[in-house]
Amino acid sequence: xxxxxxxxxxxxxxxxxxxxxxxxxxxxxxxxxxxxxxxxxxxxxxxxxxxxxxxxxxxxxxxxxxxxxxxxxxxxxxxxxxxxxxxxxxxxxxxxxxxxxxxxxxxxxxxxxxxxxxxxxxxxxxxxxxxxxxxxxxxxxxxxxxxxxxxxxxxxxxxxxxxxxxxxxxxxxxxxxxxxxxxxxxxxxxxxxxxxxxxxxxxxxxxxxxxxxxxxxxxxxxxxxxxxxxxxxxxxxxxxxxxxxxxxxxxxxxxxxxxxxxxxxxxxxxxxxxxxxxxxxxxxxxxxxxxxxxxxxxxxxxxxxxxxxxxxxxxxxxxxxxxxxxxxxxxxxxxxxxxxxxxxxxxxxxxxxxxxxxxxxxxxxxxxxxxxxxxxxxxxxxxxxxxxxxxxxxxxxxxxxxxxxxxxxxxxxxxxxxxxxxxxxxxxxxxxxxxxxxxxxxxxxxxxxxxxxxxxxxxxxxxxx
Numbered sequence: 001x002x003x004x005x006x007x008x009x010x011x012x013x014x015x016x017x018x019x020x021x022x023x024x025x026x027x028x029x030x031x032x033x034x035x036x037x038x039x040x041x042x043x044x045x046x047x048x049x050x051x052x053x054x055x056x057x058x059x060x061x062x063x064x065x066x067x068x069x070x071x072x073x074x075x076x077x078x079x080x081x082x083x084x085x086x087x088x089x090x091x092x093x094x095x096x097x098x099x100x101x102x103x104x105x106x107x108x109x110x111x112x113x114x115x116x117x118x119x120x121x122x123x124x125x126x127x128x129x130x131x132x133x134x135x136x137x138x139x140x141x142x143x144x145x146x147x148x149x150x151x152x153x154x155x156x157x158x159x160x161x162x163x164x165x166x167x168x169x170x171x172x173x174x175x176x177x178x179x180x181x182x183x184x185x186x187x188x189x190x191x192x193x194x195x196x197x198x199x200x201x202x203x204x205x206x207x208x209x210x211x212x213x214x215x216x217x218x219x220x221x222x223x224x225x226x227x228x229x230x231x232x233x234x235x236x237x238x239x240x241x242x243x244x245x246x247x248x249x250x251x252x253x254x255x256x257x258x259x260x261x262x263x264x265x266x267x268x269x270x271x272x273x274x275x276x277x278x279x280x281x282x283x284x285x286x287x288x289x290x291x292x293x294x295x296x297x298x299x300x301x302x303x304x305x306x307x308x309x310x311x312x313x314x315x316x317x318x319x320x321x322x323x324x325x326x327x328x329x330x331x332x333x334x335x336x337x338x339x340x341x342x343x344x345x346x347x348x349x350x351x352x353x354x355x356x357x358x359x360x361x362x363x364x365x366x367x368x369x370x371x372x373x374x375x376x377x378x379x380x381x382x383x384x385x386x387x388x389x390x391x392x393x394x395x396x397x398x399x400x401x402x403x404x405x406x407x408x409x410x411x412x413x414x415x416x417x418x419x420x421x422x423x424x425x426x427x428x429x430x431x432x433x434x435x436x437x438x439x440x441x442x443x444x445x446x447x448x449x450x451x452x453x454x455x456x457x458x459x460x461x462x463x464x465x
Contacts, residue, residue: 006121008034009043011068013061014051016205016241016414018084020158022049024110025083032114040071045079045117050086053171054343061086069100079103079120083113088175092129104129107176153392153429154201154237154413155194159187159225163207164215165244167271168282168351169314169342172207179208179215188228195234200430201392202229203239203413209267210240210247223255230259236431237392239412241267245293246284257300263409264301268294269309273328274321277314280353287328294332305410307336310369313362314342315353322365329372335380336416337373339366374441381417381439384408388449389436391419393429406432408444417442424448 008029012022025047026036040046046068050061065082072080083105087094094104103120105113109130119125162177163170191202204225206212213221229238238261243252245268256262272278273287285293298304312322329337341362344355357365389408397403397420404427406419421427421434426448434446 006034006044006117007037007042008045008047008117009037009040010047010049011040011064012049013064014049014053014057014085016156016203017158017207018049018051020156020205021084021107021110025049025113028111028114029117030114032118034114034117040068040077041075043071043077045081045121046071046077047081047083047113050082050084052084052086052089052175054340054345056343058086058089065098065101072100072102079117081105081113081117083107083109085175089171095129102128106130153199153394154203155199156205157187157190157194157202158182158206159204159209159212160206164211165208166282168280169311169345169348171345171347174347176207179211181213181215181221184221184225184228187225188232191229191232191235195232198430200235201237201239201413202235203241205241208242208244208247210243210249210252214247223251226255226259226262230261235261237261237263237409239263239265241412243268245270245290248293248297250296253296253300256297256304264303265305265307265410265412266297267307267309267412271309271311272314272317272321272325274317274324277317277321280316281311281314282351287324290328291331303410305335306332307412307416308334308338310337310339311342312339312365312369313357313359315356317342317357317365322368326368326372329369329376333376333380334373335377335410336412337369337377338415339369339373341366377417378439378441381441381444384436384444385439387436389419389434389446391421391432391434391446393421393427393432395429406434406446417444419444419446421446421448 010022010026012019034045037043048061048065048068051057052061069080071077079102080100081103082094082098082101084107087104088106094101105116109116116125116130160179160181162179163172164179166173194202210222212225226238229235240262243266248268256266270290271281271283273290275286278286294306310325342357344352391406391408393404393406395405397405400420402423404421404423406421407413407416408419411417411419419434419436420443433449435449436444436446438445
């Protein structure tokens, strides 16, 4: 028989989209009367929300699951739940491999997890594998209201699910399905709820934010969404993450230049610049289109900070291809760069071709990109020194208790650097004005300042032909 109040510990792995999924699960559990604990040793139920985008993520998910399984065997845990992408990707094969898991749930179970778990603990849910759970009229397919133990000053808002781009190396369409966009009104209502709870920055996420609304035929609807969110009282910053370059059209460029609340920031994952590599990746652009797009973006928003993601070691990549990539980085001078080596996934191997780059060479290429970018980042960050910036103070610094942690409009949460500020009675979580006094390769350091913020740093040197 179920206890009066069961405790749940949720462990979430992977990207920001997964974090939103975990918050959807949390809201569903709250509605069913569950309470949350942070230590799995104290939990009646342990729920692991997994990632399986690449083999490294699969291995991390299984390693964490193995550690949590010990609480099922030795602790108070009465139900160990495996949820998310790993279950969706590998299906029922996991049941034989993971006999100590009590319940497997795919990505579509999130809004119903509270009701599912309540039934399981009562003993009236015999099946242990739920990829397509039955409909629950009381649960939203999207976010039914964020739950966070301490809601902060920023939040992720997922505006779409799935992806229809079909990049040759990517497992996401097979795991998450094709693109399905939320309605503008549904997203607006979530933004209003978040703002009422003190959230000042919303970060729009999806597998491809720039593709928002395109499955409904005709042009994308992202500019309309941004205009709608711009009118939400209390929302001060809006940030765009994960925008496929092929879907950043002129309407979006113009909107970035016109709406003040939309941060001068764009996450533009180009992956590569060599035409043969991009063709094999099934990425429909080339280096000339990228250069033209970036010129256009910087013309519309001169202080724009660009982030990108790159892949090295893709099948067929040559040393000459890598040299092209390095030269492009020197030309464009992205503010922030993430790079990872190609990971051959069984479902995509036929589309990508035979591996031609040994693992050691992949790591050499990754190091070359990161060493070059470290110099670019350090130079770019130095241009902010002496400027006055509006920052969003998140709270205590994650490592130094004497400092506060903040970000400028040019820094996204969790993936970019931060602004470290010495604690001061005049500074609380939320927007504040600081003068940047020092920089490092990835971080900035500021002190309180009463001056109004002009936002814009000194322009770094760039050469774009």
